[in-house]
Amino acid sequence: MSEIKVLSNNLINKIAAGEVLERPASAVKELVENSIDANAKKIDIFIKNGGRSEITVSDDGNGIKKDDLKKAILRHATSKLYSMRLDNIRTMGFRGEALSSIASVSDFSLKSNQEYNSEGHEIKMVSGEFKYIKPVNQKKGSNVTVKNLFFSTPARLKFLKSENYELLLIKRLIQKFAIINFDKEFNLYFDDKRVIKTSLTKGHEKQNRFIKRVNEVLGSDFVENSIELNLTRNNLSLFGLLCVPTFNYSNSNNQFVYVNGRVINDKTLSTIFRIAYKDVMFHDRFPQLIININCPLSWVDINVHPMKNEVRFEDANFLRSFIIKSFRNILENIGYKTSKFNRLKLIKKLSADVNLQEEIKLKKKPDSYITENIQNNQKEIIDDLQEPKTYYPLGNAKSQFHENYIISQTKKGIVIVDQHAAHERVVYEKLKADYYKTKIKTQILLIPVIIDVESIIIKDFDEKFKKLQKYGISVELFGSNSVIVREIPVLLSNCDVKKLVEALVSQMIDENCFDSLETEVNKICSTMACYGSIRSGRKLEVEEMNDLLRKMENTKLSGQCNHGRPTYIELKLNEIEKLFGRK
Numbered sequence: 115m116s117e118i119k120v121l122s123n124n125l126i127n128k129i130a131a132g133e134v135l136e137r138p139a140s141a142v143k144e145l146v147e148n149s150i151d152a153n154a155k156k157i158d159i160f161i162k163n164g165g166r167s168e169i170t171v172s173d174d175g176n177g178i179k180k181d182d183l184k185k186a187i188l189r190h191a192t193s194k195l196y197s198m199r200l201d202n203i204r205t206m207g208f209r210g211e212a213l214s215s216i217a218s219v220s221d222f223s224l225k226s227n228q229e230y231n232s233e234g235h236e237i238k239m240v241s242g243e244f245k246y247i248k249p250v251n252q253k254k255g256s257n258v259t260v261k262n263l264f265f266s267t268p269a270r271l272k273f274l275k276s277e278n279y280e281l282l283l284i285k286r287l288i289q290k291f292a293i294i295n296f297d298k299e300f301n302l303y304f305d306d307k308r309v310i311k312t313s314l315t316k317g318h319e320k321q322n323r324f325i326k327r328v329n330e331v332l333g334s335d336f337v338e339n340s341i342e343l344n345l346t347r348n349n350l351s352l353f354g355l356l357c358v359p360t361f362n363y364s365n366s367n368n369q370f371v372y373v374n375g376r377v378i379n380d381k382t383l384s385t386i387f388r389i390a391y392k393d394v395m396f397h398d399r400f401p402q403l404i405i406n407i408n409c410p411l412s413w414v415d416i417n418v419h420p421m422k423n424e425v426r427f428e429d430a431n432f433l434r435s436f437i438i439k440s441f442r443n444i445l446e447n448i449g450y451k452t453s454k455f456n457r458l459k460l461i462k463k464l465s466a467d468v469n470l471q472e473e474i475k476l477k478k479k480p481d482s483y484i485t486e487n488i489q490n491n492q493k494e495i496i497d498d499l500q501e502p503k504t505y506y507p508l509g510n511a512k513s514q515f516h517e518n519y520i521i522s523q524t525k526k527g528i529v530i531v532d533q534h535a536a537h538e539r540v541v542y543e544k545l546k547a548d549y550y551k552t553k554i555k556t557q558i559l560l561i562p563v564i565i566d567v568e569s570i571i572i573k574d575f576d577e578k579f580k581k582l583q584k585y586g587i588s589v590e591l592f593g594s595n596s597v598i599v600r601e602i603p604v605l606l607s608n609c610d611v612k613k614l615v616e617a618l619v620s621q622m623i624d625e626n627c628f629d630s631l632e633t634e635v636n637k638i639c640s641t642m643a644c645y646g647s648i649r650s651g652r653k654l655e656v657e658e659m660n661d662l663l664r665k666m667e668n669t670k671l672s673g674q675c676n677h678g679r680p681t682y683i684e685l686k687l688n689e690i691e692k693l694f695g696r697k
């Protein structure tokens with residue numbers, strides 16, 4: 115056996131760098147977080163060659179005094195753990211290891227100045243070795259330049275992906291920072307080309323400044339297809355934007371998630387969002403959203419991930435059920451509204467087809483028709499040439515074509531409805547409502563099902579299984595570590611009882627929730643709705659068409675079918691006129 119040795123500081127830093135720095139974007143994240151912690155108002159980020167040859171982050175924050183420069187690049191040296199407690203962290207950083215890690219695997223320069231003059235100081239390190247501290251020209255604030263990142267750790271260098279991919283990650287990261295820090299200015303440059311530019315809005319309300327920033331960073335589609343989220347309960351608040359279900363995405367990249375303003379990337383939260391949207395979205399799609407979860411600092415542990423991407427909540431169940439309930443409530447209130455995106459796609463397609471050269475510029479309205487007056491499903495009586503006419507939100511049916519599509523005239527345009535998709539949602543919601551509202555019809559199993567369960571949940575068996583009774587499932591203790599299912603709802607008579615109860619048990623072990631039961635009920639209602647709805651290919655009378663439109667207006671979530679496809683598309687009259695070159 116060889117002798118035990120204590121590692122050198124330089125080696126310790128390189129090992130830490132392996133955890134903190136996965137790729138150029140992680141260095142950018144640490145540096146921008148430092149600028150935010152320094153109360154910077156303006157942060158400029160310059161990237162060369164995907165971050166491999168150079169990363170520069172420059173800010174106008176508080177700066178570092180000359181005597182502290184050497185400490186700043188020491189491991190476990192921080193100015194941020196004021197109370198020396200880990201349950202009270204207000205700042206982005208707290209471990210004091212980012213600068214030491216970055217400096218150990220790059221050609222590193224930190225220039226800083228605390229005063230409003232240009233007499234700053236620079237500390238220079240190469241691959242973890244101190245080179246010099248000298249006076250330099252530096253305005254108030256800091257400027258960190260990281261060159262040749264990972265050049266001394268070839269294994270990590272090999273691991274990096276293409277320049278474009280690394281740039282994409284950096285761009286997405288700065289978008290995330292810029293969205294939530296809407297009172298700070300961000301500029302991002304790739305090889306001298308500016309790819310993100312933000313401006314500051316003063317004086318407006320917080321909500322307005324936020325929306326303006328989202329428009330600036332993500333474009334107007336995101337805002338136009340989403341609903342504001344702003345709810346508080348027991349010191350827990352959710353703030354941001356939730357997309358309408360038909361404005362979904364193929365992965366979770368368009369989810370901008372924050373906890374107390376901190377950019378995080380947490381799989382558990384992403385799963386919770388999917389559960390909240392489950393009923394209105396295809397299983398392989400992801401809702402687009404921006405959410406800042408604000409809670410007391412002591413409720414959340416941020417010291418659980420080397421890159422601070424994940425967090426742990428003290429009361430994860432409360433958070434989970436608050437998020438799911440709030441999201442569903444908001445989604446249900448959208449009523450029949452659907453994504454504007456499909457309408458824009460249609461217009462683009464049509465305008466290309468009629469070979470209209472000039473680009474159609476739809477008038478941008480910050481309060482899109484989705485957010486405007488979403489609750490107002492009421493019909494409107496207007497006077498048209500002295501003749502009173504009744505206009506409903508989804509209009510009056512005019513005709514049916516290809517035996518599946520209804521054309522209806524609205525006050526401001528036309529609506530095209532997919533009769534099968536629309537009816538499916540209407541029937542589905544009715545079935546579910548009936549199931550949960552009325553006393554659930556149950557049936558006794560001819561052969562009871564016995565299921566082995568972990569002995570841990572048997573401890574509070576009574577309390578947990580009593581809740582299932584409410585849903586029509588009767589379960590009793592059977593021996594020391596199994597349960598027996600004697601009764602189930604009639605609606606579930608064809609499902610795999612053993613699988614369902616096993617899933618319920620595993621959910622109950624730590625979460626006390628019944629997602630799998632709800633999933634099962636929804637699945638069955640959905641299948642029944644699909645078979646029980648008006649099929650495509652059926653001819654409808656005008657009264658039947660109008661009946662369907664009225665039902666859609668009064669059914670929650672009817673803007674999309676059970677699989678997340680839109681049930682109708684609306685074209686405004688002025689858009690139609692533009693297509694024909696009249697406007």
Ligand code: ADP
Nearest residue numbers: 148152186192193207208209210211212213256
């Ligand atoms: P941490 O952020 O966890 O404290 P870092 O290694 O990232 O650790 O930074 C070490 C210290 O250097 C910080 O605590 C802070 O005092 C100082 N520092 C780093 N970057 C900046 C900056 N941009 N502006 C002002 N101070 C900074």
Ligand code: MG
Nearest residue numbers: 144148207212
């Ligand atoms: Mg830091």
